[in-house]
Amino acid sequence: MLQRMPVFRTIEAHKEEIAATLAEVVPGVERTLMVELLADAFVESFTGSVRDGNLNGLIEWVDRMCDVHAETPGVATFFSRVCPAFESYLANHGYDQAYCAPLRALDGPIHEAAEKPRRAARTSDGKLNLVDAAINSMLVRLDGADPLTAEHSRAVAAWCSRLARRLTLSDEMVSFVARCGMIHDIGKVTTPTHILHAPRQLTDEEWAFMRDHTVQGDLIVRADPSLLQFAPMVRGHHERLDGRGYPDKIGGDEIALATRIVTVADCFNAMIGRRPYRPPMSPARALEQLDKNKGTQFDPDVAAAMHDVVREIEAAKAEPATDA
Ligand SMILES: [Fe+2]
Ligand SMILES: [Fe+2]
Incomplete structure (x- = not known):
């Protein structure tokens, strides 16, 4: 260093x-x-x-x-x-x-x-692969620092992609939002593990460290020019529509749609997942929480899309399997 x-x-x-x-x-x-x-x-x-x-x-x-x-x-x-x-x-x-x-x-x-001698590896879409390679190296880093956060990030990416499709965004936006979800918590590589996994509510000082993962994530992502486009979403995924989030206390339209999707996906996944200090919530209860906080913390359209996504998943589970 x-x-x-x-x-x-x-x-x-x-x-x-x-x-x-x-x-x-x-x-x-x-x-x-x-x-x-x-x-x-x-x-x-x-x-x-x-x-x-x-x-x-x-x-x-x-x-x-x-x-x-x-x-x-x-x-x-x-x-x-x-x-x-x-x-x-x-x-x-x-x-x-x-x-x-x-x-x-x-x-x-x-x-x-x-x-270094290079073998010219031409692909039909070199730019996309370049971004994927960079995102992959972020995930490898996250896996090394904290496998649970890496697992959470993959799950958030999947929710992001479902939400973006449900909101009928273009294919390009769907993959952009999913990638945002994949690296939204990259700043947690700098958060001490005993804070990430504290089996209790955090102290004020610990919360300050925890909140700082948004700013650290922004810095990490900006250091890689092929990931610059993701930096605002990484920095802003804990902002709230009412301006009471962090780190910049921006609100409303200042928060990009991609960020608002990541926020809903992130919170929903955190609520239905296990946490060191509380048992997982059922999807129905997590949806109630989204509703309770829509318009203040969450984008109401994205929260509504999460209802649809969960309904689709439950309907698919209820359908009898057709192949052996
Ligand atoms: Fe986060
Ligand atoms: Fe997260």
Whole structure:
């Protein structure tokens, strides 16, 4: 872990200009739009990684980019040259020298990733697979930190997908919302296990730690440029329609529909699941709780959709099996 640095805002204000300069490490003909996009994403991710004091996510991301874009001209060249170029740009433009240490630490692993021989693994939808790979690596992390939260996350993803279908969202939105559900609690990798599994109500101080998983999750997700689109949902899944949630106390339309779906799926799954300090609720009782709190905590349309989803599942269970 590197020491956290209070200097990131300096770069933050000039990210586009820096990225444009960095893209120039690639000779003209190979400087494609993809190289420019990767330069933007690199600067974005670098600032986040330095702020959080953790460079590993950035190294993993570069490795994945080199795999996915193995056939794209300029990508390997960009990554093999970017760190020294970044460092000399910062030195020549009067930036804080504290950025140099992380760039030097990154140079070796990133250069190695860029030079690694790659088999071009072309897929029909490389972008989707890239997001899936990133989400998968988040789940592996969660499984390692707390298998129960990982299990909960998979279940929430399934509820999200059912709710999104019931709300007749597009296929693209259904899969977006399901992925949000999959990583909504990723910030819990930073929550001490004795707090996650406390067999009692939490103290105020413990609650502060627990609530912080939303902010930590936001930071973790933002450190991976292919997951940026999920960050607001990860941060906002404990917000409430009436503005009394956390961490930002936003409310109403400020909370995106995808987030409102995750919130209902999350709370419903938590209510019907086992908790260290109480037995599971029946689905009927959990639906009552959704109703009691719709309009204040939960989106009423999403709560209504959960009734339909549960009814469908129960109807399917009641149907006699037709195959042997
Ligand atoms: Fe959560
Ligand atoms: Fe959750």
